[in-house]
Amino acid sequence: MKKRLIQGLFITCAGFSVNAFALGYTADFEACMRKAQSQSDSINTCQIKEYKAQNKRVKHLYKLTLKTTAENEQALVKQSQDVWLQRRDHACNIQNKKAKAFSISNSSCALQMTMSHADMMEVRLNNKNMK
Template structure:
């Protein structure tokens, strides 16, 4: 029952994230259009985009740490590690290499990463604007 609930929540989150997130790359949008309903092509697109989004998130974390005081930097490092662990647990990716992700793993990890990067960017921009 628990995996079913998690899957439903991830689907709902994915639909709402796709409706509002503007942070997917243009390459990803084109790749998904070409993939149509072919699941292996969709997975390939998701894995490529996940790599892009992982780089984006890493950059945002770096900029966030740069604008933080030393005490905040330690918290940022800790929260980053916790978030990666949460994503690994939720998406069942802990200990897996990206190329080994199945459709659920890649979709889940991509949605969580895009959402987290969006949130981190908003926080960073709000902090800079103050």
């Protein structure tokens, strides 16, 4: 019995460390930025690639959030996500633009807002799952 409890705690701690690792930038982005040094085209390429990874993360977390939300609250989650997307697009001036067409300021803004949103969603999901 005691052995099972210890194994369960170990697995739980390992799961939390994996989730904590997912917060923030990917290791690929950090390596890309070191390689880019101060070349703006290379920096923009790194930012766009990371933006796509973070946007994919947001979509995944959004789906998980909908799965774990009561049916009567799902419309609110959808509305909240739509409002966030509109705010991000407006703030970063990326309406009707594909990521590959982003300028360095578009990609920097979109990356920061998207990563922050993904981090927030992940923390909320983890807190919800701990209850």
